[in-house]
Amino acid sequence: MLDQALAIAIKDIKEYFASRTLILTVFILPIMMALAVPSLVSLFLGTVPSSLAIGDTRFMPPVLSQAVAALGPRSGIYWYLFTVVTLPLFLLMPTASVIVLASDSFAGEKERKTAEGLVAEPVSLQTIFVGKTLAPVSLAVLSTWLSATIYWALVSTYSTQAGVELLPNAAWFSALALVVPCLSLASVAVISWISSLSKGFKEAQQMAGVLLIPLVAIVLGTATGNFASTLAFNLELSGAYLVAFVIGVYLWARLIEPRRLVE
Amino acid sequence: MLRDLSVTLGSNDVLSDLNYVFPGSTVTVVLGPNGAGKTTLLRTLIGVIRPGKGEAFVMDHPVGSSVAKSKIGYLAEVPGLYERLSAMDNILFHARMRGLQGEGFKEEANGLLKKYGLGGFEKTAVHKFSKGMKQRLALARTTFGKPPILLLDEPTSGLDPDGSELVIRSIRDAAREGASVIMTTHNAYLARRVSDAVFLLKGGRVASSGAFDDVLRPFDSVRVKLLVPAQTSKIRDALAKFNLKLDDTREVGEFLVTVSGKADIPSMIKAMIDGGLQPVTVEPGEISYEGGGK
Secondary structure (H helix, E strand, O other): OHHHHHHHHHHHHHHHHOOHHHHHHHHHHHHHHHHHHHHHHHHHHOOOOOOOOHHHHOOOOHHHHHHHHHHOHHHHHHHHHHHHHOOOHHHHHHHHHHHHHHHHHOHHHHHOOOHHHHHHOOOOHHHHHHHHHHHHHHHHHHHHHHHHHHHHHHHHHHHHHOOOOOOOOHHHHHHHHHHHHHHHHHHHHHHHHHHHHOOOHHHHHHHHHHHHHHHHHHHHHHHOOOOOOOHHHHHHHHHHHHHHHHHHHHHHHHHOOHHHHHO | OEEEEEEEEOOEEEEEEEEEOOOOOOEEEEEOOOOOOHHHHHHHHHOOOOOOEEEEEEOOEEOOOHHHHHOEEEEOOOOOOOOOOEHHHHHHHHHHHOOOOOHHHHHHHHHHHHHOOOOOOOOOEHHHOOHHHHHHHHHHHHHOOOOOEEEEEOOOOOOOHHHHHHHHHHHHHHHHOOOEEEEEOOOHHHHHHHOOEEEEEEOOEEEEEEOHHHHOOHHHEEEEEEEOOOOOHHHHHHHHOOOOOOOOOOOEEEEEEEOOOHHHHHHHHHHHHHOOOEEEEEEEOOOOOOOOOO
């Protein structure tokens, strides 16, 4: 089963790399974001004063004012912008990538009329699912990790130049190591359902936009300074996504008719 | 083997109470008008559609099981090739799904590509292929590994006469080597040439089965291809006997001649030759499903 699932994953990855649009969406855009965001933020941070009056923090969002109080204005603002506000972007990246890739893998096969031949191969639906999960998840995770590495290389450079020492914390490591893979898996489970019930990959992509809604809540929470991701939160979030994935897969393999993958 | 097999899609009973044993080492052509359930039958045998009632077995294994699927080479109505991948990648992916890996299988893939006229295109992306090349590649993929059962849905669709001839030969070769071929076609000429048995479906039920000529009466009309060397009054007169008119622009004419039965065909051909016409091919006309079946 594993060899066949790997064959499906490798075949899907070869197909992704034969499409410029897919590669642009999955690799080029995240890398450009990883380059652009720290550069733009550091330009803005050049104007941050080294000291602030107590009254200046009164109107700051809670997370930022606590950081400024604990680390000082410059370090606090650097920490807030580079480690708190930008973290959810690295959750949006794999989700967007998985939406594009998994839709191509599941609904795309249906639209290109290749699904019938695949279902006719001597493999179970579970094997097909595993193969079609491995391909988008591995590329989405890889692309996010690559972007995060570039991002932190730039952030470290800019912050060191400003006399601030910044390194990814436990929230970042746990987000990249656990939340990103689990979120990607859960997204594939949702897209597999959507693709089985839709007619083409564009329709599947549009419907899969619902996956972004909970992430937008996290983006808004951090951007308004009311929420900062922590190790404990990331562990719980990863667990929830993993459970969603397991339930999604279990129900998909039991309830989806092979015909649904074809028509 | 089909045992009381029924398939319902939505609220439609597409196949009803089918009972049939497909003979081994033969070519069985499934015939029937549009909507008769031909494609649904093949899709059920390959496990894409689950039977609603009854059972179907492939070499004693229930349809849809991995073992049953491993016995079948399936060509869908649409070739269903991975167009972003190369011809060789398409075949090797199919091979790997069947646990067939190694240099020996790569050689077999190369041999099949050559056999189907695709030598030199191993590394070419399939989206650059013509429709006929895609169909031939799909057939090469289907026959890879010599599966004991071939399910072919309209295998000559999109092929030129040479391509069709190649497919007919391959189907016959496969049956000669022991494979059971079950195929659908709308082409009566192909059905008659290639079939050992036909299986006539009407409204999702078996109308009849047996040898082609016993099941159908395809010779109510005959398509005649003529070689016309020059336009002469003699030829026009000969054609007029059959209520035919020579097409001024064509050198090779193709006409549909209605005869009362196949016994009339030799006399019709003789009359044509005597009249100065040179029939090149004589093919059955369209199948009339009405009245077919004994």
